[in-house]
Amino acid sequence: MKTYKIACIPGDGIGKEVVPAGQQVLQALAEGQNNFRFAFTSFDWGGDYFRQHGIMMPDKGLDELRHMDAILFGSAGDPHIPDHITLWGLRLKICQGFDQYANVRPTRILPGIDGPLKRCRTEDLDWVIVRENSEGEYAGVGGRAHQGHPIEVATDVSMMTRAGVERIMRYAFRLAQSRPRKLLTVVTKSNAQRHAMVMWDEIALQISQEFPDVHWDKELVDACTARMVNRPASLDTVVATNLHADILSDLAAALAGSLGIAPTGNIDPERRYPSMFEPIHGSAFDIMGKGLANPIGTFWSCVMLLEHLGEPAQARRLMQAIETVTANPALHTRDLGGSAGMQEVTDAVCQFVQKIDQRQRAA
Ligand code: IPM
Ligand code: MG
Numbered sequence: 001m002k003t004y005k006i007a008c009i010p011g012d013g014i015g016k017e018v019v020p021a022g023q024q025v026l027q028a029l030a031e032g033q034n035n036f037r038f039a040f041t042s043f044d045w046g047g048d049y050f051r052q053h054g055i056m057m058p059d060k061g062l063d064e065l066r067h068m069d070a071i072l073f074g075s076a077g078d079p080h081i082p083d084h085i086t087l088w089g090l091r092l093k094i095c096q097g098f099d100q101y102a103n104v105r106p107t108r109i110l111p112g113i114d115g116p117l118k119r120c121r122t123e124d125l126d127w128v129i130v131r132e133n134s135e136g137e138y139a140g141v142g143g144r145a146h147q148g149h150p151i152e153v154a155t156d157v158s159m160m161t162r163a164g165v166e167r168i169m170r171y172a173f174r175l176a177q178s179r180p181r182k183l184l185t186v187v188t189k190s191n192a193q194r195h196a197m198v199m200w201d202e203i204a205l206q207i208s209q210e211f212p213d214v215h216w217d218k219e220l221v222d223a224c225t226a227r228m229v230n231r232p233a234s235l236d237t238v239v240a241t242n243l244h245a246d247i248l249s250d251l252a253a254a255l256a257g258s259l260g261i262a263p264t265g266n267i268d269p270e271r272r273y274p275s276m277f278e279p280i281h282g283s284a285f286d287i288m289g290k291g292l293a294n295p296i297g298t299f300w301s302c303v304m305l306l307e308h309l310g311e312p313a314q315a316r317r318l319m320q321a322i323e324t325v326t327a328n329p330a331l332h333t334r335d336l337g338g339s340a341g342m343q344e345v346t347d348a349v350c351q352f353v354q355k356i357d358q359r360q361r362a363a
Helices: 014-030 047-053 062-067 083-097 162-178 196-208 221-230 244-255 296-309 312-326 342-362
Strands: 002-011 036-040 071-075 100-109 126-132 136-145 153-159 183-188 215-220 237-240 265-268 275-279
Touching: 002 014, 002 083, 014 036, 014 071, 014 296, 014 312, 014 342, 047 083, 062 083, 071 083, 071 296, 083 136, 083 275, 100 162, 100 244, 100 296, 126 162, 126 244, 136 244, 153 215, 162 183, 162 196, 162 237, 183 196, 183 221, 183 244, 196 215, 196 275, 215 221, 221 237, 221 244, 265 296, 275 296, 296 312
Parallel strands: 002 036, 002 071, 071 275, 126 237, 183 215, 183 237
Antiparallel strands: 100 126, 100 265, 136 153, 265 275
């Protein structure tokens, strides 16, 4: 029997609720299966850890994660600690430490979910945004000098490397190639940013030649926001820089009905290190501890985790259970206009996961 070692890092806010819910669902999947099981290890890193130790995670923390098969992450963010400290001290430390250079964000309007776009049919919106996750605007390059003086200066330098752009383009073209429409949109801003983004465009053209069966086009990031709203069906796979994709993916999640549903994977495609899966919503302090959080973003992230582990049948089983639950408005949480609690939704997903298993065994 295969044992998958999963590191669980709830982090802050509602992360502490949705990660245990994710574990419960994974556990339900594994129940009664004789070919795999999960061994979970939880880490109490985040804002509370910072208050005790002055750091978000231990210096040698990455070594504790290195031999895991995957990481399930909640969120990092604390109203009493500056955001750049919580982010760089935990989530980015893991993403960059493990060179998880591909951030993958699928978006679909799930059954039963009412998106805000009037003319958009469910089948019109089926996107995967590939976010460059190791450099660009999040490279961390820059500095401040003369603080507090009138001549104070501060820079955040967006740094792009040929190696970094080539690998994310190759990943995006390959992903586009694996999807039925074989359609990729390369998001850029090379009209205004005349160095790195021009290189980005050149490399897109170069890599496209390795994938003659992929149709691709280029779109400026500002125009892309309008296209997502006006012509959603014209998009399928989208690749963009770290910051551009950060912004586009929030728009994508909102257009699909709620930020509470959207999943993400921080992937090391070369599998040198564990990859990390997380809902894209933040720590949501306003609703923390109340059992109101929508766990679907975490469950969908678990689907991505299962795909990454090489368990496509289990991933499909969980996705089917999720869609059965979203189809029922009585099981919608508050962000979707419903009144169901997180535990109710979690229990329902666990039940369907087991029902689907019985049906598959009977067939
Ligand atoms: C995301 C988030 C983060 C990001 C925040 C929490 C810094 O918005 O995963 O999209 O910008 O990377
Ligand atoms: Mg974001």
